[in-house]
Amino acid sequence: MATRQTQFLARSLLTPAVGLLFIWMIVPLALTIYFSTLRYSLLDPGSEEFVGLDNFRYFLTDPAFLASLQNTLVLVGSVLALTILLGIPLALLLDQPVIGRNIVRLMVIAPFFVMPTVSALVWKNLLMHPVSGLFAWLASLVGLTPIDWFNDVPLFSVILIVAWQWLPFATLILLTALQSLDEEQKEAAEMDGASAVSTFIYITLPHLARPITVVILIETIFLLTVFAEIFVTTGGGPGLQTTNIAFLIYSQALIQFDVGSASAGGLVAVVIANIVAFFLVRIVGRNLEA
Amino acid sequence: MGRITLQGVQKSFGPVHIIKGADLDIADGSFVVFVGPSGCGKTTLLRLIAGLEDVSGGSILIDGKNVVDTPPAKRGLSMVFQSYALYPHMSVRGNIGFGLKMAGLARDEINRKVEAAAATLNLTPYLDRKPRELSGGQRQRVAIGRAIVREPKAFLFDEPLSNLDAALRVQMRIEVTRLQKQLGTTAIYVTHDQVEAMTMADKIVVLNGGKIEQYGSPLELYEKPANLFVAGFIGSPKMNFVTGDPALQKGAATIGVRPEHLKIERDGAGGWPGTIAVAEHLGSDTFLYVDAGPLGMLTARYIGELSLSAGDRVSLVPDPARIHRFDNGGNAIRS
Numbered sequence: 001m002a003t004r005q006t007q008f009l010a011r012s013l014l015t016p017a018v019g020l021l022f023i024w025m026i027v028p029l030a031l032t033i034y035f036s037t038l039r040y041s042l043l044d045p046g047s048e049e050f051v052g053l054d055n056f057r058y059f060l061t062d063p064a065f066l067a068s069l070q071n072t073l074v075l076v077g078s079v080l081a082l083t084i085l086l087g088i089p090l091a092l093l094l095d096q097p098v099i100g101r102n103i104v105r106l107m108v109i110a111p112f113f114v115m116p117t118v119s120a121l122v123w124k125n126l127l128m129h130p131v132s133g134l135f136a137w138l139a140s141l142v143g144l145t146p147i148d149w150f151n152d153v154p155l156f157s158v159i160l161i162v163a164w165q166w167l168p169f170a171t172l173i174l175l176t177a178l179q180s181l182d183e184e185q186k187e188a189a190e191m192d193g194a195s196a197v198s199t200f201i202y203i204t205l206p207h208l209a210r211p212i213t214v215v216i217l218i219e220t221i222f223l224l225t226v227f228a229e230i231f232v233t234t235g236g237g238p239g240l241q242t243t244n245i246a247f248l249i250y251s252q253a254l255i256q257f258d259v260g261s262a263s264a265g266g267l268v269a270v271v272i273a274n275i276v277a278f279f280l281v282r283i284v285g286r287n288l289e290a
Numbered sequence: 291m292g293r294i295t296l297q298g299v300q301k302s303f304g305p306v307h308i309i310k311g312a313d314l315d316i317a318d319g320s321f322v323v324f325v326g327p328s329g330c331g332k333t334t335l336l337r338l339i340a341g342l343e344d345v346s347g348g349s350i351l352i353d354g355k356n357v358v359d360t361p362p363a364k365r366g367l368s369m370v371f372q373s374y375a376l377y378p379h380m381s382v383r384g385n386i387g388f389g390l391k392m393a394g395l396a397r398d399e400i401n402r403k404v405e406a407a408a409a410t411l412n413l414t415p416y417l418d419r420k421p422r423e424l425s426g427g428q429r430q431r432v433a434i435g436r437a438i439v440r441e442p443k444a445f446l447f448d449e450p451l452s453n454l455d456a457a458l459r460v461q462m463r464i465e466v467t468r469l470q471k472q473l474g475t476t477a478i479y480v481t482h483d484q485v486e487a488m489t490m491a492d493k494i495v496v497l498n499g500g501k502i503e504q505y506g507s508p509l510e511l512y513e514k515p516a517n518l519f520v521a522g523f524i525g526s527p528k529m530n531f532v533t534g535d536p537a538l539q540k541g542a543a544t545i546g547v548r549p550e551h552l553k554i555e556r557d558g559a560g561g562w563p564g565t566i567a568v569a570e571h572l573g574s575d576t577f578l579y580v581d582a583g584p585l586g587m588l589t590a591r592y593i594g595e596l597s598l599s600a601g602d603r604v605s606l607v608p609d610p611a612r613i614h615r616f617d618n619g620g621n622a623i624r625s
Contacts, residue, residue, distance in 0.1 A: 184375035187342050192389035192436070193363030202388070206379040 042257035055264035087170030292443035292476035298348035326497035542615035561607035
C-alpha cells in the first residue's frame with residue numbers, strides 16, 4: 001500500500017462511501033443548527049422567524065433542564081456502577097467450569113437481545129406493577145406493603161430496568177477478558193502464595209482494567225440517550241423525576257411542539273456528550289494505551 | 291535443605307495414564323534434568339512436584355515430609371514457567387517481590403531482598419520497568435529472580451529457555467547453571483533438548499511414555515545407556531543401530547555404535563563398507579552419512595576435517611570396546 005498509485009486508488013475507492021456517510025451526518029446536523037435559530041412552533045406553521053440564540057437561552061434557563069441533566073448523570077453513573085459491580089462477579093462465576101455452562105451463558109446474554117420497549121413493558125406490567133406484578137406478590141407473601149415502584153422510586157426503577165439490560169453486555173466483555181488471562185500467571189501467583197482474594201486483587205483485576213474501560217466508554221455512549229424505557233414506563237414523571245436530556249428534548253419537540261427549542265436542546269446534548277467523553281477519556285482512557 | 295523423593299507417583303487425566311509410577315531420589319543441592327520427547331510426562335511430573343496438579347497415587351517427600359496434600363505455596367518450592375508468566379502490570383520490582391509481599395514481609399525487607407536478587411541477576415537498572423519493556427533474556431532473568439528471592443528449597447524450571455534464540459539460550463544455560471551452583475539450591479529442570487540436559491545436569495532423568503527409563507549422571511547415560519530408547523535419545527548425532535548378522539555375532543539382537551566411535555577407513559576391506567550419501571564439513575567436525583547397504587544408513591563423526599565427499603566409498607570400523615549390545619526387549623546386555 002506504499003506506492004503513490006495504490007494510495008490514490010485507495011482514496012478514490014473510499015471517497016464515495018466516506019462522502020455518503022459525511023452527507024448522512026452533516027445534513028441533519030446543519031438542519032438542527034438552522035432550526036435552533038428559528039422560532040419554529042408546529043402549532044403555528046408558517047410563522048418561522050430568525051431569533052438568534054433565544055432558543056438556547058430558553059432551553060438552558062428552563063428549570064427542567066438542570067433537573068434532567070442531573071437525572072441523566074445519575075442514571076448513567078448508577079447503571080455503570082451496577083453493571084460493572086455485578087458484571088465482574090457474574091463473569092467470574094461463568095468462567096468456572098460447570099455443567100451446562102454454554103446454556104447458562106446463553107441465558108445470561110438473553111436480556112441484551114430483548115428490545116428496550118419490550119423489556120420496559122415486561123418490567124412495568126409483569127414485575128413492578130403494584131397490584132398484579134411479581135414483586136408486589138412477593139412482598140404480600142411476606143406481609144409487606146407492595147412498593148409502587150414508578151411512583152415511589154421512579155428513577156431507581158428506571159435504573160434497575162436499564163441496568164438489567166446492560167448487565168449482559170458488561171458480563172460478556174469481562175468474561176471474554178477473563179478467558180484471555182494467562183493460566184500460567186494464575187499458577188505463578190499460586191506458587192507465590194497468593195490466596196484467591198489476593199490473586200483477584202493483584203492479578204485478575206488489573207487484567208480487567210482495559211475491558212472495564214471499554215464497558216464504561218461504550219455504555220456511556222448509549223446510556224446518555226436512554227429513551228424508550230422512560231417513555232414506556234413513567235413518561236418522564238412523576239413531575240420531572242425521570243426526565244433525562246433525551247426525554248426533555250422529545251417533550252419539547254413533540255409535546256410542546258417547539259421544534260426550535262428542541263433543536264437547541266439537541267445541540268446542548270451534543271455538547272454535554274462531548275464534555276462527558278472528554279473527562280471519561282482523561283480518567284479511564286489511559287488504560288487503553290498499549 | 292531440599293531433598294525431594296518420589297515414591298510410586300502416578301497421575302491420570304481421566305482414562306489417560308500420564309505418569310505410570312515414578313520413583314526418584316533427588317539429593318539436596320543437585321541439578322536434575324527431566325528430559326524426554328514431547329508428551330512423555332516430564333512437565334506433568336514437574337507440576338506434580340510443584341503441587342499445581344494433584345497426584346493420583348504415590349507420595350512426594352520434600353525433606354522427608356509427604357507434601358501431596360500441601361498447597362503449592364507451602365511446599366517451599368518456586369517455579370520458572372515456560373512463558374515466564376510475569377505479571378504484566380507490575381514493575382520488575384513488583385514481580386520479584388510479589389511472593390514476599392504475599393508472605394507478609396515488611397516493605398523495607400522486601401526491597402532489600404529484591405535488590406539483592408536483582409544485583410545477582412544484573413537487573414538493577416531495570417527494577418522500575420514493566421515486563422513489556424524488557425528483552426526476552428531480561429524477562430527470563432526476572433522470572434528467575436522471582437524464583438530465587440523466596441529462598442526456596444528447590445527451583446523448578448519448566449523449559450525456561452525454549453523461547454530464546456540460540457545464542458541467548460547458550461548464554462542463559464551457563465548463567466542458570468552457575469547461579470544454581472552458587473546458591474547450592476536443588477533444581478529440577480525440564481527440557482526436551484538433550485544438549486541442555488547433558489550440559490546442565492548433575493543427574494538426568496530420561497522419561498518416555500510416562501516411565502522413567504534411566505536416572506544417572508550425563509556420562510553414565512552416554513556410556514551405559516540402559517536401553518535402546520536412552521541410547522537413541524542421548525547423544526548427537528544419534529547412535530547407529532544395527533540388527534542382523536553383525537549383532538548376532540556379538541550375541542545381541544541389536545548393537546549400537548555412536549557416530550564418534552566409528553573409525554572411517556578410505557578403502558579398508560574390514561568393517562562395514564558403504565558409499566557416502568552426504569558429507570557435512572563443519573571444520574571442527576566432519577559428519578558422514580553413509581549408505582551401508584543391508585545395514586541401512588550409518589552416521590560417522592570425525593573430529594577435525596576429513597576431505598571426503600558424497601559418492602566416495604569408505605569402510606566404517608566400530609570400536610570394539612564401545613559397542614552397546616541390546617537384547618530382544620531393547621534392554622542393554624551387560625557382561
